[in-house]
Amino acid sequence: MCFFFFSICLAGKNDEKWQKQNGSDPEMSLAVLKDKRNETAHNPRIERGWCCLIIDELYELTIKIQEGLKLVVLGYVVNPEDKEKIEREMDRVFDNTRQKIHEIGKGGIGAEVFDEYQREIDFTKKMKLLEEEGFPCLKKILEKFKSINPLNLITGTSSNPNIPVEKIYTEMKLEGESGPCSVPIEEILNHVPHYDHSQLLLIKGMAGMGKTTLVKKIISDWLSKKDDIKGLSDFAILLYVECRDSIESFKDLLVAFFGDVHQKFQDNEIIDVCLAHKCLLIIDGYDELNDKSSKLFLDVLTLKKSRKISVIVTTRPEFQERFNNQVKSDYTTVSTIRLEGIPKEKREEFVCKYYAVLGSGSSPLQSLDELLKYLRKTKHTMHEVWGLPLNLALVTVLWMIKPEVISNITTEAELYWQFYLLSLSKLMERLAKNLLTAHLPLSVLNARVQQFIEKLCCESFKALQNDEINISKSTINHLSNSFSRLGLPAEELTGAFLEIVTTSQGSFHYSFPHKGMMEFMAALYFPVKLTNQCWDQSVNTATPTKIFEMLLGGSLPENLHKYQNMLIQMISLLHVGDGDQIKVSEEAKIEALELLVKSGCERQRLRAKSLEEYQM
Template structure:
């Protein structure tokens, strides 16, 4: 009983009582009396017959030693052996424990309430405008993403990402890089959602007591301000920077989302976090676009910070249909997405890079639900954004037609006024691109609002139709572009508008692509236009799409845009082939590209990674192509559709391969399927006499070209020599047999 009382006294003293000297004296007397009682009790135990006589003396000596030592320490306390500073330190420890408990009881619920709002997405904001936008929890649409480590193409499972940012390592942080629209924010929302639900999808995530999310587009400039934002009014019960110490006494994970969108205030916060991390245990994850990687590395290395890097490569090919089905389901449609999935399968090879982006998959799903007839015409990213732009404009016109303030305008007058606003927004899009901004500055929003007012249009409706309204963790909101690709599209749209006299600038009649560019930049063009490369790609597509959408421009303007694309870094064959499949071209532009980059000469080799580009080029060009030379095909037969389409287009241009290499089936263990054999044989069916070399699996179902000079086989069935010679004899066409 005495031991239990002493234990309870210790706990009461440590956690609930305010310690002072008077109270300390009373406690000392109580402890002294309790120890005496415990010692007497132990002596009585010594009389128990179960204790051997030879052990009793040793036990008694040990009891006397322990309790003499205990009484000595108690006497030292009673005589003032422990100074006032110890009592003060002990008091601070008790107060700190109380503050930690206060933060947990009152601050944590506020933190979780705010994070609940941040974990949702708003997929229809650009269609529905600013009202009635559904918030969808990210866990309902999240689909496995492709993450790769920095040491080569090494896959990183999402459950292991926290291994890249050890909590005890003061100098290490994790950087997740990915292009605009690749899903960085979705991944952040997934982490938030899992932390809130305490799921174990990400190993170690539930071990963090606190998770904080920083959106670099926000205006929070200090770590204390961040804590005030997340923990609500409880911060008023802390002195000075006390809340920082209490917060970081817990295991804390900080996510800094959008380093590429950093402003002056969030930059100060980031630098403070780097400083805090040197001395505190805090795990930090940062996301950014690749264009800002060099600036990021220079900044953190200056602070002696080690960076683990993971690349976010979007949704893997095999998971894209799953994502679309999830997205389709949460939007509430009862119809089957089967035809949408068939379209994706049909375009998956030619639009591989477009469908890597979750946002693009979301846009095509929304388009399919609302206007399914348009998606069959979408073959490039610019066409996707164009159709979404037309849909957004159409929905805006419907809303304005029902708005009491604008219903009196005739449909044509309303469309004209809308067009004036869109033109001004496109101009602002270019300015944002020039400044590497995604957010729209408040000054620009004010100017757009004033412009809407001068047109007699409701600013909230128009800005909400084309820009994303983002609510910050502070409860305020601002507008931004959905992602950089759409911002570049809007900037590119300004050029055909101006070239076709649909712009508010009266100098349009003498405009050229270069003059518009110089006007937007406020001076002559820089030699390096790399920053504007994707905008130029989208512009070129828009200039050609205008032939179908009443924005027809001259052939000179199209070639001029191609020349500027060369100045942006697309200046050799490889880079031209890389972007070619993302460009919509007509006959003259395609011929210009083929000649400029010598795409059909004696060194031409069509491989898996370039087949899409060659198909796009051959489709857009009327035969025959200039400078046609012998070409070589090195391809994997797994993509039978691509090979069949390539063969069809080569035949249309009277081009025949001089060398065919089906490399995977030649070198590997797999064998062609029936469909692959049919594709293989089609290569030789038309004008095949020019083929002089073949390397692949032996299949006697097709005839060997008569002029072949080199022949390499892998035998699928290991036929006897006699059987093989009989097969060769049947062809009666073999020239020289290679080894």
């Protein structure tokens, strides 16, 4: 029977089988059925009334096909019993077919089902819209985030180039939380399974350890479609947000990255369309959360309860407990990786890359070989210090501009101090040539700059107190107005220590290049005040505790943990400054150490040589 049926379907155009009477032409009916199928499948606009008409036509075609097949097939069957059996089976098959068509016509294209089908069509169109118009905008914006700042604000306010991270990225040491188990960067996404709604990845590391450099490496690889990190190219969307930013919802984040295309979506539709793709979100700097970015983080945790979105978060170790408490209350599990900086066997490679990038286009006066000899000489005494990419970057800049100070650097605090002095001296050089300040005596210029430094240090402490790294626009305006009245170029002053950061929303703010730098400036306020002859006359004697209380507007808080890094910097400054402008009493140094102990600092955190000397 099957062979006979196909012989009919393959009949030639002039074959007599085409000449059957109406109702007995199965091949013609099958051809019409095929045309209807094609017409339906390729119709760009499907309306309910048109669907009903198609259903009716299909119903009629099955009747014609049934009648035609009976006429042809049964005509070849001789045995009456076989003929009856075949006819009964054909009737059963076609009755079932027409019953299914009837069910489709009755309920399958009802208003609710048809509306759902229409929504699916519209959703598919929005998916295509996001891919064609939104994705190019996303990649263009991410290009801005794949570069790093070389921290050479010392060169002036208008010369602060960005370096593509791929030019200086060097292998970093990553370890699992459960023990000294190395985690190759190639395997990092295995710790944030996309199928698990409740799990996210936390990367923790000290200030300057390279957390931001690591995530920028991920961004760079995604943009260039590299396969170095397994599974990265599987993500259709990559989103990045710095917690210092002012984005307060996931929708706002999408609006920032997808440009004007978001206007073609209604309500929260862009969220659904975005998360219909495989999406990776990187949240950099949990320890820098502000009021707005805290809302964004909560929004993301809520989304993860029901949506497939892979999330990577970076933070400093001292904020991990707060992080764990927050996400566990939201029933989220955390996979943790420790970032241990650059391995000792890779540090020279990083310095060579950094040196090459900073010296490109010019002829550096200092030999790279001498810098490498210094690093090898201090690799034991400065082992932990040189593990931080930030510190290696600072020492490279110092070597290229002021190499004579390198031999004096034996602690991390001395490194920061020398970089500060270099920034200050470069600022003074520029002011001496500036039209607004060239006429001022050096002593007057120096006094006014010191006033600015003191105010900036105070603002740095306030930012630390408020868990921020940005300096508010109102504060910048106040500082600018104050020093403009003194005849100082405000842009030069702020530009010597702060950078202008453009947010993903297109706005900008002033920020320290790194939180470690901000903590250093906040710490500098203490020795400045301890040696300032204009100390508030209402206070008989300046001490670290009294300065602390004055900054806080009252008594010391019970928990000084959030100020721990600043206190380490401050104690180190009290020591390294003995050979420079800062000279304070031994009593002040001991009192500062007591504040550090009160913050809960463990002995192993006292990395600076000066602190160890205090305890001897």
